[in-house]
Amino acid sequence: MTDKKKLKRDTIITHAGRDPQRYAGLVNTPVFRGSTVLFPDVAAYESRDPDDYKTMRYGIYGTPTTFALEAAVAQLEGGHAAVALPSGLAAIVAAIAAFVKTGDHILVVDTAYGPTRNFCERRLKPFGVEVEYYDPLIAGGIARLLRPNTTAVFCEAPGSLTFEMQDIPAIAAAAHARGIPVLADNTWGTPYFFRSFEHGVDVSIHAGTKYIAGHSDALMGLIVTTEQYWLKVRRAAADYGYCVSPDDCFLALRGLRTIGVRMNQQQQSALTIARWLEARPEVLRVLYPALEADPGHALWKRDFSGAASLFGVVLKPVRREAVAALIDALELFGIGSSWGGFESLAIRADPAKIRTATRWNPGGPLVRLHIGLEDPADLIADLEQGFARLTQTP
Numbered sequence: 312m313t314d315k316k317k318l319k320r321d322t323i324i325t326h327a328g329r330d331p332q333r334y335a336g337l338v339n340t341p342v343f344r345g346s347t348v349l350f351p352d353v354a355a356y357e358s359r360d361p362d363d364y365k366t367m368r369y370g371i372y373g374t375p376t377t378f379a380l381e382a383a384v385a386q387l388e389g390g391h392a393a394v395a396l397p398s399g400l401a402a403i404v405a406a407i408a409a410f411v412k413t414g415d416h417i418l419v420v421d422t423a424y425g426p427t428r429n430f431c432e433r434r435l436k437p438f439g440v441e442v443e444y445y446d447p448l449i450a451g452g453i454a455r456l457l458r459p460n461t462t463a464v465f466c467e468a469p470g471s472l473t474f475e476m477q478d479i480p481a482i483a484a485a486a487h488a489r490g491i492p493v494l495a496d497n498t499w500g501t502p503y504f505f506r507s508f509e510h511g512v513d514v515s516i517h518a519g520t521k522y523i524a525g526h527s528d529a530l531m532g533l534i535v536t537t538e539q540y541w542l543k544v545r546r547a548a549a550d551y552g553y554c555v556s557p558d559d560c561f562l563a564l565r566g567l568r569t570i571g572v573r574m575n576q577q578q579q580s581a582l583t584i585a586r587w588l589e590a591r592p593e594v595l596r597v598l599y600p601a602l603e604a605d606p607g608h609a610l611w612k613r614d615f616s617g618a619a620s621l622f623g624v625v626l627k628p629v630r631r632e633a634v635a636a637l638i639d640a641l642e643l644f645g646i647g648s649s650w651g652g653f654e655s656l657a658i659r660a661d662p663a664k665i666r667t668a669t670r671w672n673p674g675g676p677l678v679r680l681h682i683g684l685e686d687p688a689d690l691i692a693d694l695e696q697g698f699a700r701l702t703q704t705p
């Protein structure tokens with residue numbers, strides 16, 4: 312019998328969360344729809360275990376389709392268990408809410424995903440939770456910010472839009488010395504390229520909308536935790552009433568089966584294009600930890616086994632209109648929110664406005680690119696004609 316703990320990640324994504332003999336021999340766990348679950352008698356109904364989130368008792372806690380996705384993601388990332396939520400943001404909300412009450416203090420990285428900050432500012436602060444933002448480069452220095460009432464440290468590596476790497480093991484060592492859990496938005500790393508639990512994360516959060524679902528056709532959140540924090544987090548998700556459609560779980564699981572080939576291919580294309588961009592006269596800097604010249608490269612190389620195909624491009628100073636002209640000229644890159652699908656995307660971004668603990672002044676306008684599964688030569692040709700438009704725009 313193979314030791315499941317020793318399986319490599321590509322084998323895990325192929326086999327995890329499947330039990331064909333339970334489902335008429337079907338390779339994939341089918342879509343199970345249902346709200347009410349019927350029990351054989353009163354005794355069975357009344358002995359339901361409220362902390363059992365792995366068997367059917369009511370549709371809101373999941374069906375076999377949900378459980379299959381949750382089991383597969385948990386096994387891939389190496390955590391104790393996972394819970395699926397209706398979006399990545401819902402996963403962030405449930406994970407943070409599990410650890411705070413009035414009077415508590417939490418530390419949130421200054422480069423966190425924008426809506427994470429909105430939740431902290433507009434929801435947590437009015438409930439009397441102190442939220443303090445910290446420099447993404449703080450590493451072990453986080454120890455100085457820990458207070459007696461600090462109940463969680465929230466990380467995200469690399470940072471949203473600006474791609475600073477964080478030394479998560481150093482942050483975790485400082486937090487754990489005080490018994491404080493580390494939460495991390497691991498959407499960029501994914502359970503495929505960053506094994507959070509081997510780097511000190513206690514609660515790993517994913518926008519499954521991105522590479523896990525991978526086809527721009529479903530919204531999904533996932534939280535994976537250690538055994539220690541599982542019930543705390545799973546109960547928070549239940550208390551907020553979060554549940555996910557079995558169709559979306561099916562799509563996310565279908566996406567997960569090919570996350571390896573997609574991400575490896577997209578990483579390769581992203582590197583090719585990022586290197587080409589580094590050499591362009593219009594470009595000041597490419598923000599991508601997978602590049603040797605990136606300040607976060609050493610940390611990325613130490614902790615991650617690969618890079619997502621999402622990065623930033625800082626242009627030499629030009630007018631806002633010229634940046635818009637570049638993006639508008641692109642024919643293969645779409646303009647829109649989200650990323651991690653099979654298709655390329657480009658947006659203009661200005662993270663300076665939302666920072667408070669650090670300053671963002673890279674010396675030029677920022678464009679965020681997501682590289683999809685198109686041939687990189689075609690994407691480069693598209694960018695080339697975009698740059699032509701940029702230089703023609705006064």
Ligand SMILES: *Cc1c(COP(=O)(O)O)cnc(C)c1O
Pocket residue numbers: 397398399400401424471496498499517518519520521530531532649
């Ligand atoms: C997109 C994103 C989310 C939120 O995911 P949704 O499914 O869109 O709610 C969270 N964190 C990061 C880093 C993201 O990029």
